[in-house]
Amino acid sequence: MRAEHQLPIVVVGAGSAGVVVASHLAQDPAIRVLLIDNGDQLGGTSLLNYMVGMWGMREDYDWQQKFGCKGWGWESVQRTFSLLPDVLHCVDESDAGDVDKALLAAAVSRKVPIVGNLYREVLSGRGAGWTALTMKNGKRHSVVETYMSSCTNFANLSIRLQTEVDSVVVNGMRATGVQLTSGELIEARGVVLCAGALASPVLLRRSGIDKPGIGNGLKNHPSIALSFALRESAQSSVCIGANIRESSSIGIGDINILSMNFVDPQQRVGAIIGGVMQVTSQGNVEYDPNTRSGKVFFNTLSTEHDVLVMRETIRQVHAYAESPQMQAIASNACSDDQGTAAEWLGDASDEQIDVWSREQSGVYSHPACTCAMGSPENESAVVNEFGQVIGFENLWVCDASVLPDLPRANTHLPVVMVANRIGAMLREKFRC
Ligand SMILES: Cc1cc2nc3c(=O)[nH]c(=O)nc-3n(C[C@H](O)[C@H](O)[C@H](O)COP(=O)(O)OP(=O)(O)OC[C@H]3O[C@@H](n4cnc5c(N)ncnc54)[C@H](O)[C@@H]3O)c2cc1C
Structure with missing residues (x-):
């Protein structure tokens, strides 16, 4: 068996958040990173969205005050937004x-x-x-071009596409790896779920993790x-x-x-x-243990x-x-x-x-808030201010699901902002 620090951090889902998180971790050559996605290319929803970039409004990010997310307030969030690579094309x-x-x-x-x-x-x-669009030279500039081009040659980053994660392997209250739907087991030093607001809660439930907030609080515009x-x-x-x-x-x-x-x-x-x-309407992703799948009720x-x-x-x-x-x-x-x-x-x-x-009416396709960030004292919170699943070691969630509320904005840039902050926190944590 390999020593724990030689095991990879497994990032599940290579969309708007997963690519950012994996690229942050891979900047440290001492951290091994395995990025897994079930699609056939990197980028997730950032490859097909309408590219509209928005931050939202100042009060949308008063998360410390409203939800007990320590360190998350407009001042700190604005700093991260301002430091994002400039990929916005203003029409x-x-x-x-x-x-x-x-x-x-x-x-x-x-x-x-x-x-x-x-x-x-x-x-x-x-x-x-x-409109500001995530475009450069007339072409879509997804998180892949922005964050991955500098790291695809890194020896410490491995990527597996067309690979579906079934669940997280949890030993007691500690994540020790992931199980693929093919049956393969991958040992991990840590697992970061970035599978999106509709899939991450299902992965948690399939892994036997049962917290009241998982899958609840779903919001959309x-x-x-x-x-x-x-x-x-x-x-x-x-x-x-x-x-x-x-x-x-x-x-x-x-x-x-x-x-x-x-x-x-x-x-x-x-x-x-x-x-x-x-919005104040809330839906949920209802988990069915018999089929091991989730059914989405937007309830808009x-x-x-x-x-x-x-x-x-x-x-x-x-x-x-x-x-x-x-x-x-x-x-x-x-x-x-x-x-x-x-x-x-x-x-x-x-x-x-x-x-x-x-x-x-339809929806803007901005599902979020199904594994909401919040204070550990709050029963409906699923992750803490570091994105760590409350009560569990070596397990994090970082994608649209952790937004504690929807900002008055299209969600890609807010998700990228959150992923930059959690990605940086994780790199610091795993520094050898
Ligand atoms: C049609 C559409 C238009 C949109 N337009 C805009 C817009 O103009 N502006 C804007 O800001 N936002 C827009 N959005 C929303 C925005 O793109 C999303 O909020 C954002 O991309 C979500 O990022 P994410 O990382 O949470 O999830 P995703 O980017 O969806 O990433 C999740 C990834 O996890 C993978 N995955 C899931 N389950 C598994 C599994 N079991 N194993 C392995 N991999 C798995 C998925 O394949 C996917 O690649 C739009 C969304 C849609 C659908």
Whole structure:
């Protein structure tokens, strides 16, 4: 048997968080790192997301005060955000599309202040600007290009793709390795689960770890879209080039409105999307011990708060769609994929809007909070401020699941921020 310090730290999942964590650990040549993913390439969801970069708002990160996560407050989080490699491309007039330009012009006429760097504006409840995208030289810049290119030749980093982890091997209250679905056992000095908000809680349960918070507290940003026929086909190379932060009557900066220059391959259909960015509805990932799998219940729009903010989001998106600026470039806004004209929304009662939002709303694909970080005294907390599973040695979780609450932002950059901080803490811990 090998001495423990010769064993690898196994990082499970090579997405937005896992790649960052593995790259931090691999910077120390004395630490052996094994990065495992069940997909056929590195990058996870950062390879397919819409690339919109946002930090959120200052109070979104008062985690020490609200959840007892020591060391997590705006000052420290901002430091990490500011030090992230600069991979954001800010769209401008030269690459923006007609929908972007019309949406921003409509925002100006609605007296929304134009903000230069909306992605890192953390105080204003209203603001409009060009979108910041995780792109370089016109191409997606995922966490792979940003964090992995410098370490793929490191002798201490091994990568196994198309390899599915079944569970963590736990001996008493200590993780000693992982078991693959192929049956293979891999001994480890430590295990970091970065499998994403829907998979990490399932992996914990499959490993026999049973804490009340695991899989609970699931949050997501509900969204709606109005699509329309463009008068001329879209010429823009970017899909989403305009970003607007609005406020509801009961919140600040809790509505997000995005342009979509094209939603169809012919580029003749555009859309405006609206998202509720501060939510109180919670769902869960329910674990079934018989099938050893998890079933996801998003439970979105299940609180009065969220229904009300969604109603106001819809009214605002409709107002943008009906604006003279949008009418100049598009016609026939539709409220569903059967082509129902969206005009009716103008006279619709609150009840009609609520029924419609229940039928038509989707989500921004920002699942989070299913292994929430918090104080060990808090029963619903799953990991502590280091990402360590409370009560267990050598076992950490670091991905969207550990966010204790959803920020008013798309989640990729917040997850990357968290992974940079936990990755650095782990490297320090494992320094020989
Ligand atoms: C369609 C879509 C659009 C989005 N658009 C945006 C956007 O524009 N801006 C933004 O900020 N955010 C966006 N997001 C959200 C954002 O990309 C995610 O919040 C973020 O990437 C989550 O990172 P993660 O590390 O938690 O999980 P992931 O990046 O999903 O990584 C998890 C990895 O674990 C692997 N894995 C899971 N289970 C196992 C297992 N048992 N064994 C081995 N490997 C396993 C998975 O294959 C995956 O590679 C979008 C998401 C989607 C789905």
